[in-house]
Amino acid sequence: MxxxxxxxxxxxxxxxxxxxxxxxxxxxxxxxxxxxxxxxxxxxxxxxxxxxxxxxxxxxxxxxxxxxxxxxxxxxxxxxxxxxxxxxxxxxxxxxxxxxxxxxxxxDQARDRLLTGQVDRNDWFDLRFRTLHHHHRIEQNPALGLAGPKIDLIPHQLYIADEVASRHAPRVLLADEVGLGKTIEAGLILHRLLLTGRAERALILVPDSLTHQWLVELLRRFALDVTLLDEHQSQAQAETNPFESGQLILASQQWLFANPHRQTQAQACDWDLLIVDEAHHLDWTPEHSGPGYACVERLAATTAGVLLLTATPEQMGMESHFARLRLLDPDRYQSLERFKTEEQGYVRVAEAIDALERLSGDNRSNSDDRDCIGAVIDDSDSQALLDTLLDSESGPPQRESAKAQLREQLLDRHGTGRVMFRNSRRHVGGFPERHLHLTTLELPSPYRRVLRRLARDEDYLDELLIETGLDHPEVILHLDTMYRALADDPLNAEPWWQFDPRVTWLLELLTDVGHDKVLVIAHHRDTAAGLAEGLRVLGGVHAPLFHEGMTLVERDRAAAAFADEEEGCQVMICSEIGSEGRNFQFCRHLVMFDLPLHPDQLEQRIGRLDRIGQQHAIELYIATFEDSPGARLLRWYDEGMDAFSAPHGVGSELYDAFGDVLADALLDTNGLDEIIEETRALFATKLAERDAGRNRLLELNACRHDRAEEVAQAIHELDDDPALPRYLDQALDIFGVDSQELGSDLMLLQPSPQMLDGLPGLVKGEEGFTATLLRSRALARDDVQRLSWEHPLLREMMGRILSGTMGNTALALLKHPAIPPGRVMVELVFRTYCPAPKRLHINRFLPPTAIRVLLDESGANLSDKVSFSGLSKNLQKVKKAVARDLIKTRHDRLRELLSVGETEAERELPSIVEAAQFRMRNSLNAELARLQALSRHNPAVREDELQALQDERTTLDTAIENTRLRLDAVRVIVTVDKDSR
Missing domain, CATH: 2.30.30.930 (SH3 type barrels.)
Known part of the structure; x- marks a missing residue:
């Protein structure tokens, strides 16, 4: 057969x-x-x-x-x-x-293996039972999927990941300000969806310059094995669809967006999740869609979950912001005009929430605040909560509870956090100060000559624009670029870095900061290359380059050389590409060799260093030439919008308002003071509008601190689980992995010659890896892996045990003076079995649950009298040949005891099923009721989301009802005389 x-x-x-x-x-x-x-x-x-x-x-x-x-x-x-x-x-x-x-x-593999004399070691049986026990605990922990990654436990990141990953087919815009960890949030969401079975395949599209950074982040922080796909690899798989080569595919946006054939192949695959980084670069207008936007739109239409990442959701205006939301829910966001009108209504909701905060104690009689709240309440539940809050007969606990519930309802039903999450630095807090160091230098004669000619010859600017290929006013900001463009001029034979005082200024700065790392950003790659040459020739300083003309591997090598603490370079010089996406948080000194024209680009530069978790104040260094276009732009940034002190999120709007007049003022100081004054006034107005309307609601909704604290506490419980090191030691020993203590809470894991094949990170003949159980130690070193219940090594070992036959049979000897020799006991471990699609994540309500039954030879149930641990420590091993003979002689009685044990276990099944259904219905009924109420007020709740939750509840109810028991493991225990060996 x-x-x-x-x-x-x-x-x-x-x-x-x-x-x-x-x-x-x-x-x-x-x-x-x-x-x-x-x-x-x-x-x-x-x-x-x-x-x-x-x-x-x-x-x-x-x-x-x-x-x-x-x-x-x-x-x-x-x-x-x-x-x-x-x-x-x-x-x-x-x-x-x-x-x-x-x-x-x-x-029933255990039963048949036992009756045919196939038995395993006793320690294998013990490990199997403990694995089932720990798996049952972990699968129900609310932090599942969030506890394993190598990250700091930052509240807003935990809240967003928990909220988004708990939804059916999450489709959201992650729009935290620069440095708040959008990549970590996306990684957490992906990691949890994979562990809970809600996602199996994901496509991750990122800018070309960030592909290796994403690859490293997903591997180091989340231990996710990602396939980096490019044209070379795709051509190597000419006979198959290259997007089928892995479960998690990472690809360059530039590569995919420029290749219709590869787009067709990507769209032919079934994806559970689509992640798009730097989504503000996707070009869309009501009349036209750019190739990148059109590609993402087609992929998003056939993918259940979509995460868009951008630090500047409105960088290109309200229209651009609407375009991102349209990708997430085209039915909800159909009309740009309707969207603009809806945005204006958020001011009233924000004012109502502020009024609610003031309603306490004697302030409850404030009619203005009551009217403000009443104006946005349109249902009986919210009105009842407001009445409780205002009722003089209500006690303080009742009023506080009513206030909290009403606040949550207002945020839920009228806020925008269902689709978009945006945390700001001022809302999150804990960021370092920024210190601005300005130096004014004398304008060298070659640059002065160019500027004088610009002032007296209007046609000269047009010539420069043609020569450089740049736009006005960008061309006049970068004097070294203008100088290089006029290389045919006999007066311009000398390299610019030989006379530019910024080079010697930078050399002096490198000496002043000691051994500290210094990041330098210049706008153009040619400026960066020339500056590197100048530092080498004039100061003997080796500075790696990082610009768009280099390959990804070359850029990664440069970044690694800069990051190395012991042997790395002190300084790295980047073109503008270094200001997008890269994390240089280990550095606190930033030199802006020139200034970018757009405020958002300025903030992107600072955001490479000023990130959450930065331990030092950020030192910003800018050297400008006296009475130059760069010095005037610096004044507009500093005096007009306070751009260097903190990110404000309104720079794009200010540039849209004043960009044209500012361009003229950069060459002519007349009118600059007036522009700065008007900019400052509009800056104050925009901040007030932001605080009053949608951004205020987004900040309130982007992190519910009570829930974030609950998630963090659940993670701490898993981090501090005393059972983990004990289980790990036993599992490593049985699977043949050598563990060597290195001190400082570090261990070296290496494969032994007896190691079972296929363990993640361990290959026979290779070195293995360094690991720790402590989150803090792992975060301090990139080369150290953090072992947790979610680490691939532990999950692989637990998975093999639970899904295979390892340890599902055993025979042991028991010497006990109170029990006559020759008696037989049977220890049976039954496991609940509930087949259901992975996407339902049924384990959160009913993970495989062990039922232990201990029977003596007469069939009496001793489970309550003798514990598993108490029995195990008194058992002795026996040779397999002897074990087979003992089983053979007791074959008929063992078959009878197996039947008795099944009957005993079946008595406990109804209560397990009932408890699981109660947990499931409590959870899903409450969430469904909340979403149904929310959908009547907030159109961001999709109809398919409600239907999916209803279907999920019905399917789970049926699956749990059909739960059965199967014999997972059985151990035969034979009593022997105390003098037996």
């Missing part, structure tokens, strides 16, 4: 949770099996497939697809298929073809 035939029933050795499979078809190379209970199909090679044929014997109880059961008495084979003959519960004789077996049946 080893050959495959359609209709035969098999189970997966590695994925027992899939349930009973049916062979659909087979040929000389492959066999395809349908696992109906879990809605999965698998194709295996016919050469040593990880499958076991299901064949029941006399005395086994089996179940039909219609639900009735029978005891097998005999069987026959017809055309390769088994037909079972037996008696049902009413005594009727039936024939049951294997094709009509219930899909939810599970092949």
């Amino acid at each position: 080893s050959e495959f035939s359609p209709g035969q029933r098999w189970i997966s050795d590695g994925e027992a949770e899939l349930g009973l499979g049916t062979v659909l078809n087979c040929d000389f190379r492959t066999v395809t099996v349908l696992f109906s209970a879990s809605q999965e199909t698998r194709t295996y090679s016919v050469r040593q497939p990880p499958l076991t044929r299901v064949a029941f014997g006399s005395g086994d109880r089996i179940q039909s697809a219609e639900g009735w059961q029978m005891i097998v008495d005999d069987s026959k084979e017809i055309d390769g298929l088994i037909v079972y003959i037996g008696e049902d519960d009413q005594g009727q004789i039936h024939e049951l073809p294997e094709a009509r077996l219930a899909d939810t049946m599970q092949f």
Whole structure:
């Protein structure tokens, strides 16, 4: 019966949770099996497939697809298929073809292995039971998926990840300010979705310059194995779709957006999640969509979950912001004009929330505040809460509870946080100060000559624009660029860095800061290259370059050379590309060799250093030439919008308002003071509008601190779990991994010659890796992995134990003076079995649950009298040959005890199922009621989200109701005389 035939029933050795499979078809190379209970199909090679044929014997109880059961008495084979003959519960004789077996049946490997004398070591049995116990705890922990990554526990990041990853098909815009950790938020969401089974495949699109950074971040922080796809790799897979080469695909936006054929291949794949970084670069207007926007729009239309990341959601105006939201929910965001009108209404909601905060104590009689809140309340629940808050008979606890609930309802029902999350630095807090160091230098004669000619010759500017290919007024800000553009002029034969005083100023600065790292950003790559040469020639300073003309590998090498604390370079010089996405948080000195024209670009530069977790004040250094365009732009930034003190998020609007007149003022100081004054006035107005309207609501909604604290506490519980080091030691020993203590809470894990193959990060003959159990130690060193319950190594070991046969049978000897020798005891571990699609994450309500039954030879249940740990420590191992003989002599009695144990375990199943249904209904009913109420007020709640939650509740209810028990492991215990050896 080893050959495959359609209709035969098999189970997966590695994925027992899939349930009973049916062979659909087979040929000389492959066999395809349908696992109906879990809605999965698998194709295996016919050469040593990880499958076991299901064949029941006399005395086994089996179940039909219609639900009735029978005891097998005999069987026959017809055309390769088994037909079972037996008696049902009413005594009727039936024939049951294997094709009509219930899909939810599970092949009882432990029982058959035991009765055929196949036994494992006792420590394997112990590890299996403890694995099942710990897996049950961890799967129900509310921090599952968030506790393993190597990150600081920052409240707003934890809240966003917990909120978004808990939704069905999350589609959101992550728009935190620069440096607040959008990449970490996206990684946390992805990590949790993968661990809970809600996502299996993800496509991550990032700017070309950030592909390696994302690859490293996902590996180091989240231990995610990501496939970096480019054209070279795609061509190497010419016969297949390259986007099918991995579960997690990371690709360059520039590469994909420019290649229609690759776009078609990407769109042909089934993705669970699409992540797009720097989404503000996607070009859209009501009349036209750029190629990048059109590509993402097509992918988003067929992908359930979408995460868009941008630090500047309104960098290109309200229209650009609307375009991002339109990608997330095109039905909700159809009209730009309607969207603008809706945005204006958020002012009233923000004012109502502020008024609510003032309603306490004697202020409850304030009629203006009451009217302000009442104006946005349009349902009886909210009105009842307001009445409780205003009622003089209500006690302080009642009023505080009513206020908290009403605040949550106003944010939920009228806020914009369902679609967009934006935290600001002032809201998050804890950021370092910024110190601005200004130096004014004398304008060198070559630059002065160029500026004088610009002043007297209006046509000269047009010539410069043609020569440089730059736009006005950018060309006049970068005097070295103008100088290089006029290389044909005999007066311009000398390299600019030989006379530019900023070079010597920078050399002096490098000496002044000692050994501290210094990042230098210049606008143009040619400026960066010339500056590096100048530092080398004039000061003997080696400075790696980082610009768009280099390959990704070259850029990564430069960044690594700069980051190395012991042997790295003190200074690195970047073109403007260094101000997007890269994290140089280890550095606190930033030199802006020139100034960018746009305020958002200025903030992007500072944001490379000024990031959450930065431990030092940020030192900003700018040298300008006296009475130059750069000095005037600096005044506009500093005096007009206080741009260097902190990010304000309104720079784009100020530039839109004053960019044209500012361009003229950069060459002519007339009118500059007036422009600065008007900028300052508009700056104050925009800040007030931001605080009053949508941004105020976004800040309130982007981090619910109570919930963030609950998540952090759950993570701390897993971090400090005393069972983890004990379990880890036992698992490493059994799987053949050597662990060497290195001191300072570090350990070196290395494969031993006996190590089982296929463990993540461990390959026989290679060095292994350094690890720690402490979050703080792991964060301090990039080369140290953090071991947690979610680390791939532990999950792999636990997965192998739970899905395979390892340790599911054992035999041990017990010496006890109160028990006569020769007696038999059986320790049975049953496990709940509930096949359901992974996307339901049924384990949060009913993870595999162990039921332990300890029977003596008479069938008496001793489970409550003798604990697992108490019994295990008194057991002794026995040779396998002896164990097989002992089982053979007790074969009939063991079969009877297995049946008794099943009956005992079945008594406990109803209470387990009832508790799981109670947890599920409590959770989903409350969430469904909340979303249904929210949908009546906030159109950001999609109809498909409500329907999906209703379907999920129904499917989960059915799945939990169909929970069955299967024998997971069995240990035979034989008592011996105390003098026996």
